[in-house]
Amino acid sequence: MDQPMNEKTTAELEHLRDLIDGVDQQLLLLLRKRLDLVAQVGVVKHGAGVPIYAPHREASMLAKRRDEAAKLGISPQLIEDVLRRLMRESYLNEKEVGFKQVKPDSGHIVIVGGAGKLGALFSQMLSLSGYQVKSLDKDDWQQAKALFSGAAMVIVSVPISLTCALIRRELSQLPADCILTDLTSVKAEPLRAMLDAHSGPVLGLHPMFGPDVGSFAKQVVVVCHGRQQDKYQWFLDQIAIWGARIEITDAKNHDEAMQLVQAMRHFSSFVYGLNLFKNNADIANLLRFSSPIYRLELAMVGRLFAQAPELYADIILAQPGNVQLMSDYLQHYQHALETLKRGDRDEFIRQFSQVSTWFGDYAPAFARESGMMLESVNDMKPRE
Amino acid sequence: MDQPMNEKTTAELEHLRDLIDGVDQQLLLLLRKRLDLVAQVGVVKHGAGVPIYAPHREASMLAKRRDEAAKLGISPQLIEDVLRRLMRESYLNEKEVGFKQVKPDSGHIVIVGGAGKLGALFSQMLSLSGYQVKSLDKDDWQQAKALFSGAAMVIVSVPISLTCALIRRELSQLPADCILTDLTSVKAEPLRAMLDAHSGPVLGLHPMFGPDVGSFAKQVVVVCHGRQQDKYQWFLDQIAIWGARIEITDAKNHDEAMQLVQAMRHFSSFVYGLNLFKNNADIANLLRFSSPIYRLELAMVGRLFAQAPELYADIILAQPGNVQLMSDYLQHYQHALETLKRGDRDEFIRQFSQVSTWFGDYAPAFARESGMMLESVNDMKPRE
Structure with missing residues (x-):
């Protein structure tokens, strides 16, 4: 298909491509600048403990940009798509700043199955928020008593087929005020097992995303309340600061x-x-x-x-x-x-x-x- | 969740957001400039009859930008995604310039079913490339003879259940050198029907996309050769100029x-x-x-x-x-x-x-x- 082009055409195209290259250099510098500015917003928000994902502010900013684009004869959808892609990048970069710690005076947090992918993700996010996290994996049960002692929260993140039996067998001796929570993708039975095994605060969670997400921003976490919500509300606030949307429902639904x-x-x-x-x-x-x-x-x-x-x-x-x-x-x-x-x-x-x-x-x-x-x-x- | 922010935080955030707004204004102007430059490339290519979608040039340009991004500490995927989105926009804008006409001296083209969505899309693309297009729809059969007279090509774009019978019944009296082609999503039977009905050039096509695409760029058109390829090759070249990828195969496969x-x-x-x-x-x-x-x-x-x-x-x-x-x-x-x-x-x-x-x-x-x-x-x- 490629037809031979005459010299004039080739020269014209070369000239235009040089100009486009120049625009792209400016574009790169501008992207760098915008990412830096949003990172600074992140630092300020971090200090104030404000969630990074602010849907209303985002929507009103996009609406303004769409209007401005239209005035320049640019498709509003184009600027919206570019800015959404940039926002994703900024959410990913939030991890470098870390997150506001909602409950700085808590004891340490134990993740049962912390070596698994989802457990490791929660471990990372909690560490980035200033919490002390300890992992308990299948060869660590002889240290369980020491790990659980003084724990503020135990998060169960083990294969779904093991969850309930493990809760009933191993988690009946937690400190009375320790929060017991799980990340299982079904909720009724694990919640029942947690309520039976533990007399303190109990919370069922289901993160609706894979462990390979770069950021919690805009992702959904389903919450099924168990017992003593006032004791674990800080953890839900923490998840919201990470950018996730909390959806509360009952286990059956x-x-x-x-x-x-x-x-x-x-x-x-x-x-x-x-x-x-x-x-x-x-x-x-x-x-x-x-x-x-x-x-x-x-x-x-x-x-x-x-x-x-x-x-x-x-x-x-x-x-x-x-x-x-x-x-x-x-x-x-x-x-x-x-x-x-x-x-x-x-x-x-x-x-x-x-x-x-x-x-x-x-x-x-x-x-x-x-x-x-x-x-x-x-x-x-x-x-x- | 929203916590009251103190005045200092609010002021800091406001200041940063003003700076981000400023960056976004520059971004919009830069997008406008890039779209304009690529439109000029389109005009030059249009004049020279070069296809708008140039995969190799695109790949090497993206590779360069990725390297430059990495040097600025920007994720290479970010600039690639932004540029791909911009290229889509430029492909959409190609329609404003029109396309090089590969065969300027051809007679008119009849689209049987030109009022349908897919027929209308081909009608639009052909018109944008300088061809004279006439539509023949279900109430127009009394004018068929006049429409077919002197036609360079007849494109059949009617519901799949009617295609073969219509070809055999209505398209056996076309001018001997007229190209007969169809856009049906199966190919063996329509191709057989066209070869039986018409003794001149025959071509089977299947555009692998819906009629709502904004541009042919990167879309696939499957080609099943019928008879006298040398007579209809110009139409395949025309489709390639619109940006589509041609995939040649036999009807059975x-x-x-x-x-x-x-x-x-x-x-x-x-x-x-x-x-x-x-x-x-x-x-x-x-x-x-x-x-x-x-x-x-x-x-x-x-x-x-x-x-x-x-x-x-x-x-x-x-x-x-x-x-x-x-x-x-x-x-x-x-x-x-x-x-x-x-x-x-x-x-x-x-x-x-x-x-x-x-x-x-x-x-x-x-x-x-x-x-x-x-x-x-x-x-x-x-x-x-």
Whole structure:
């Protein structure tokens, strides 16, 4: 395709590219300056103990920038996207400053399973906030008594299949005023086990993100209150200072939502991958012909198989109701497939429309949202 | 959570925010300048007929900027992400300049189904490249003879269920040197129909993107050669100038890949949505507790239901092999579910590991890629 260009064209392009290079140098310096200024805001906020993520201030700043962009004939979405990306970078950099310590006079904090990925993340964030953190891992149980003595809080972050038995067996002798909390992805049973084992403050948490996030900013932490909230409220305030959004609910509602949000989706992704394997699909060929939407989907499924199978086995097997939900799903799949086998286009369309009606305003909203995501996926396309 | 700040803190924050506002003003001006310079590059390229999307130049420019960023202590990924977003904007703006016309002396082009979304997109791109485009829609068949007379190319862009019959019935009397091409998402049967109906140049195309893309840049167009490539090569060159990547394959390979890339995924998304509906899931509640990954998934499923059911019915019913693949999928789901029903954790882990091994290096690569996508999704999170 490349056509030979004449000398004039080549010279013109070279000149313009030099000018663009110059603009990019200025852009880099400006980014450096902005990151530094936001870091200084971080230091001031750190001193005052104000959360780094301020949704309202962020929204009003973005609205102003969008207006200013429009006046310059720049797409408002462009400046919003660039600034959001810059804000992400600034959140990541917050870790260098550290975080305000909400309860400076507390004793030390023990993380049971502190060597695991999620335990290590909480350990890091607590240390960055000035707390003394000790880890208790599977070979450390002979030191448990010494570690627990004088502890302000014990955080349980062990595989879901071990959590309840471990709580009941090992955590019944904690100091009376010690906070007992866990990070398990189901909440009813661990909460029950903690309330049974310990008579002091009890708190159930579920961080809705993987341990590889660079920052807590904008991430969700689900909170199920256990007992003596006044004793552990400082820890929730601390998490909010890290930038997370706290969502309070009861364990039953949480666990029901997780059947769909976690168990069903993990299992569906697993079967999707299994199906590609059984078909011996040619991934390279599929990628060649991928639309952005399919590439994204393939990446989301492939992602699962880069991780530990035990983690997924345990999440899927954690609630007896999961298998029932999956059986229901199987039945819906089967019915829909029978419609196709009969070639009953009208019935398929009828069902489709029924679901569209049920989604209501969410369908166009999701279309808009995913449209923006897909554009962003297309931007990132690797060079061919 | 918001704590009262003392006056000194407030004043310090105000001062820093003023400085950040100043930086953002400079940033906007710089973005305006860069967009203008790239637009000038577009004008020069337009004159010379060079494709707007130059992957190698883009890659080397990004590599240089990454190095320069690192020297300033800026994350290389930050500048890459910002520049990719800027490049997207520049691709969108290319439309204002128009595109080099590869074949200026051609006759007019007829789009059968030019009022549909995809037909309208091709109509727009062709017009922006200087071609005379005429649309033939379902009420225009009495003018067909006049429209086809002297046409350089006829592009068929009608619903998949009508394509083959329409080609055989209506397109057998085209001028002998007229190019006949289609945009259908299956290729074997339409190509056969075009070759049977027309004795001149025949070309099968499948644009792997929705009609709502702002630009062809980086998008994939699958090409299945029909007959007399030398007569229609100019149109492929034209598509490349619009920025798309051309992927040449035979119709059988294309159609097999589409069973997985399109039919299976549309049907799975359909059943996913159907299942939420049958469970009467509380979408607002699910969103409250969503991880970025689940929010993305929900948006991708919900997206489907904002669109026309007929389109999906026809894609899914287009190939008889699709139903067989879905039956296989159902069986794999059933077997995997039986493993869970038995509570056979070890067998689940064994199968999971087998699929992981099969994915090989793709699994960690997909994990990295989707990790970046998820960070970008998290950036876009709407304000609470």
